[in-house]
Amino acid sequence: MDESGLRELIPEVIGVLVRRGADFASAEDAVQEALVTALRTWPADPPRDAKGWLVTVSWRKHLDLLRSEHARHGREVAQVLEEPQGPVPAVDDTLQLYFLCAHPSLTPGSAVALTLRAVGGLTTRQIAEAYLVPESTMAQRISRAKRRIAEVSLDQPGDLPTVLRVLYLIYNEGHSGELDLATEAIRVTRQLAAAADHPEVDGLLALVLLHHARRAARTDSAGRLVPLAEQDRSRWDTALIAEGVEVLQAALARDRLGEYQAQAAIAALHADAQRFEETDWVQIVAWYDELVALTGSVVARLNRAVAIGEADGAPAGLAALTEVDPSLPRHTAASAHLHEKAGQLAEAADLYAAAARAASNLAERDHLTRRAARLRQGGAVDGPA
Structure with missing residues (x-):
């Protein structure tokens, strides 16, 4: 089994440990340790039952942690040390684990990090490198998130919109370092689609x-x-x-x-x-109308104005843009495009330059700067920025 297939088992294994009495934080730590062991030993000696192996090894690591820390009173330890016998039940806790990791009490950044670790099966180092922060910083963020949801039951009804928002945030991070978050978001979203109807x-x-x-x-x-x-x-x-x-x-x-x-x-x-x-810009405008009605999103309003400019002409797009807060990121870039489309090239060039100065992304800044330069040299460009 490859690493991606192995990580797909992580939510189920965490769920098994939680049902056996482990708290979420301890279960997640134990499964991560088992995952490291699997990646080291399986290429030479793969087990017949991958999930059963992960459950057994994770549970033993959890018990070792309890013994070493003396984290329970004698009676509780005795109860938990009775290792359950028999096959692993075919219960999929993936959906509940999504809800837990994307709990509304967590900040978006913490929810993303915890989802990548507990559901995605990624290491703290991988997540830290993807977000360009020190590993110690990411470890603290994940630890705080675990403490925040320590008292939340795995079967507590979750918040699906929060789960979807977290996955969309992960996708939008794209690619950074050795970890492709966009591909990872698609993999994890496929898991959610299989678990949630x-x-x-x-x-x-x-x-x-x-x-x-x-x-x-x-x-x-x-x-x-x-x-x-x-x-x-x-x-x-x-x-x-x-x-x-x-x-x-x-x-x-x-x-x-x-x-x-x-x-x-x-x-x-x-x-x-x-x-x-x-x-088909006319249909796109109609769908933006639906999106604005559903969400009231100012970003959707901005994109709708650009779509109107393509469907009905630049003057109509500029009129729609006046209804959008000018302080919104990319408002200036949208205005530049619509002014360019209207033939107002000098004003469009100035707006592209202003948008470039405000851009937080280096690639976007370079792109807008080049558009401004092309207009000032007399070469109009096609299509929305």
Whole structure:
């Protein structure tokens, strides 16, 4: 079994330990130690029953921890040291573990880190490197999160919107260091979709698949951003697009529209166009209307204004943009694009330059700076920034 398949067993094994009496923090630590042992020993001597092996070794490591720390009174220790016999029950605690790790009492950053460790099976070092923070800092963040949810029962009803938001945050982190968080988010979202029968879970899965399908075309050989209008669409992953559309259609057929389904519908319309000029902007505006009605999101309003500019012309887009808070990140970039589309090139160049100065991302700053420079040299560019 490869490392990815091994990590998929982690939520189930943690669930078994918790049902046997371990607290969540101790169970998670024990399973992580067992995972390290498995990665070291399995290539030479793989077990017949991977899950059973992980449960047995994790439980023993948990018991060793209890003995070494004398963390329980005699009666409690005696009770817990009676190692259960028989096969591991076929109970999937994956969904409950998602809810626990993405508990509303946690900050988004803590929930993301705990989900990556407990559900994703990643090490603290891997998570720290992905978020560009010291391993000790990430260890403290995860420890605080564990303490925060120490009294929360595994079977306590969870908050699905929080779980979905955490997974979407993980996906949007993309790639950093040796750990590809975007791919990891897709893997974990697939697990959630298998455990939870809900159209919004499928909507999120469709959304990340459709976004990921365009990933290879988003940067050039020098690592510079390539806007949607200029992307080489032959580099899009058609298999992921087909899967994302299929998942989305099944979710929409259940007639319980949510924000992730609406976002996935917009992504599907972009993916459906063979050329940028063939994009169905009228439908995209309609889906942004649905998204704004569902969420009231100012980001959705901003993107809607850009879509209106493509569907109905730059003046209409600029009028829609006046309804959006100008302090919103990327507002200036959107305004620059619409002014450029309206033929106001000098003003657009100034706005692109201002947007570049405000950009927090180096690649985005470089992209906006180059757009400003091209306009000032008399070369208009196509498509939204």
